[in-house]
Amino acid sequence: MKKRSFALFLLLCASSTFSADLHYSLIKKESGKTNESTLLVIGGIHGDEPGGYFAPMLLAKHYTIQKGNVWIVPNLNFDSIVKNRRGTYGDMNRKFAKIETKDKDFEIVSDIKKLILDPKVDLTLNLHDGQGFYRAKNIDKNFNPKAWGQATIIDQQKIPDAKYGNLAEIAKKVNQETNVDLIEDVHEFNVKNTNTKDKDKAMQQSLTYFSITNNKPAFAIETSKNITDLSHKVFYQLKTIEKFMKVMNIEFTRSFELEEKVIEELLKDVGMLEIPPTKIMLNLSTLKPSIRFFPINKADFHYHSENPLVAIIHDKNEYKIMNGNKLISTLKADMMEFDNSLNEINLLLDGKKSTAKVGTLIQAREHFEIAPIQGYRINIIGYSKEGVLSEEGIKVEPSVLMKSYAIDKEETTYMVHFYKDKKFCGMVNIQFIQH
Numbered sequence: 001m002k003k004r005s006f007a008l009f010l011l012l013c014a015s016s017t018f019s020a021d022l023h024y025s026l027i028k029k030e031s032g033k034t035n036e037s038t039l040l041v042i043g044g045i046h047g048d049e050p051g052g053y054f055a056p057m058l059l060a061k062h063y064t065i066q067k068g069n070v071w072i073v074p075n076l077n078f079d080s081i082v083k084n085r086r087g088t089y090g091d092m093n094r095k096f097a098k099i100e101t102k103d104k105d106f107e108i109v110s111d112i113k114k115l116i117l118d119p120k121v122d123l124t125l126n127l128h129d130g131q132g133f134y135r136a137k138n139i140d141k142n143f144n145p146k147a148w149g150q151a152t153i154i155d156q157q158k159i160p161d162a163k164y165g166n167l168a169e170i171a172k173k174v175n176q177e178t179n180v181d182l183i184e185d186v187h188e189f190n191v192k193n194t195n196t197k198d199k200d201k202a203m204q205q206s207l208t209y210f211s212i213t214n215n216k217p218a219f220a221i222e223t224s225k226n227i228t229d230l231s232h233k234v235f236y237q238l239k240t241i242e243k244f245m246k247v248m249n250i251e252f253t254r255s256f257e258l259e260e261k262v263i264e265e266l267l268k269d270v271g272m273l274e275i276p277p278t279k280i281m282l283n284l285s286t287l288k289p290s291i292r293f294f295p296i297n298k299a300d301f302h303y304h305s306e307n308p309l310v311a312i313i314h315d316k317n318e319y320k321i322m323n324g325n326k327l328i329s330t331l332k333a334d335m336m337e338f339d340n341s342l343n344e345i346n347l348l349l350d351g352k353k354s355t356a357k358v359g360t361l362i363q364a365r366e367h368f369e370i371a372p373i374q375g376y377r378i379n380i381i382g383y384s385k386e387g388v389l390s391e392e393g394i395k396v397e398p399s400v401l402m403k404s405y406a407i408d409k410e411e412t413t414y415m416v417h418f419y420k421d422k423k424f425c426g427m428v429n430i431q432f433i434q435h
């Protein structure tokens with residue numbers, strides 16, 4: 001087995017006039033062998049369909065590919081995902097037949113088209129949450145031929161001469177297998193053929209039809225918007241993706257059991273956020289919904305997270321940390337100049353001499369004490385003592401700290417800021433752990 005590590009760097013840059021603010025990420029998981037199939041999974045073309053982007057995020061994070069290749073774009077329409085809107089600049093899935101160069105989606109649509117047409121890609125899946133529950137016959141307002149949910153969508157029966165070109169047959173086989181273990185019987189998947197070429201003008205502008213007209217198989221997977229539990233939607237999306245992998249002879253292992261409860265837990269793990277070069281590290285899974293006095297360098301602000309759904313949206317002096325369409329925390333910015341000269345500090349952790357890199361998260365049981373640093377001022381957020389300018393050489397226990405200044409929901413983690421004159425030099429965050 002060949003293991004591949006991957007790292008993702010998300011950069012928030014000033015947007016150029018004709019492109020979206022956030023570009024998608026591409027995660028390639030490859031077995032490293034030649035002549036094996038490649039599946040391209042695209043999530044998040046519609047920003048208000050979270051099943052379609054949290055599933056590929058877990059696929060990217062928790063799956064190892066042992067045979068074949070899986071390329072994952074979990075966040076195609078990232079600007080719309082963080083706003084929880086179908087399409088901030090209009091419906092992206094209606095821009096694949098033609099798009100004007102001045103369209104804000106132009107760059108993303110052009111880039112993803114190139115990826116779909118990459119000779120290595122054998123099959124593309126476009127993930128959605130659709131309205132209702134698709135049924136071939138009309139049952140009621142939720143179960144009918146016009147609904148989109150719980151369906152594998154094809155544009156036509158087949159693409160002659162293409163590898164995996166028997167679209168209808170593949171979709172049917174995949175659904176049969178997905179339908180073996182349903183959370184509820186009404187969640188069954190069915191194949192919806194939109195007969196795009198003859199019958200569906202709107203779908204002629206879609207991503208999958210673009211692929212089909214280029215002789216490359218593509219399917220849409222639609223879980224239902226009527227299923228309210230995100231973990232259930234993600235369960236069905238992952239299950240269906242796995243069945244497609246099976247069809248394509250792609251072998252994988254995953255680090256968890258595919259069950260709704262397990263998925264629910266995995267979705268709570270948002271990961272870490274790093275703000276370089278100012279040396280700040282935050283645990284997004286435990287962060288408070290709002291944090292005051294957060295130093296921000298307006299001149300040079302960027303960040304990275306290994307979670308491809310994490311983005312920071314800036315509005316005046318507020319910085320909103322998003323995990324997909326979920327707001328994790330709002331940082332109330334303290335705008336200031338930054339200085340990058342401090343790398344390491346000395347401290348006592350529970351009385352023991354220790355060093356810590358600036359920008360790390362460290363743990364203490366009972367108390368900590370920051371050693372003086374020549375030329376720098378230390379500010380423990382949540383601690384104050386009259387007449388003390390630099391909070392060094394002070395034994396700090398949880399009882400002397402104001403809990404409202406803690407940065408995590410459990411109120412056990414506090415920021416220690418370092419300054420040189422008035423410039424901010426980074427922070428360490430100290431968490432008091434239970435003993």
Ligand SMILES: [Zn+2]
Pocket residue numbers: 046049127128129130
């Ligand atoms: Zn959609």
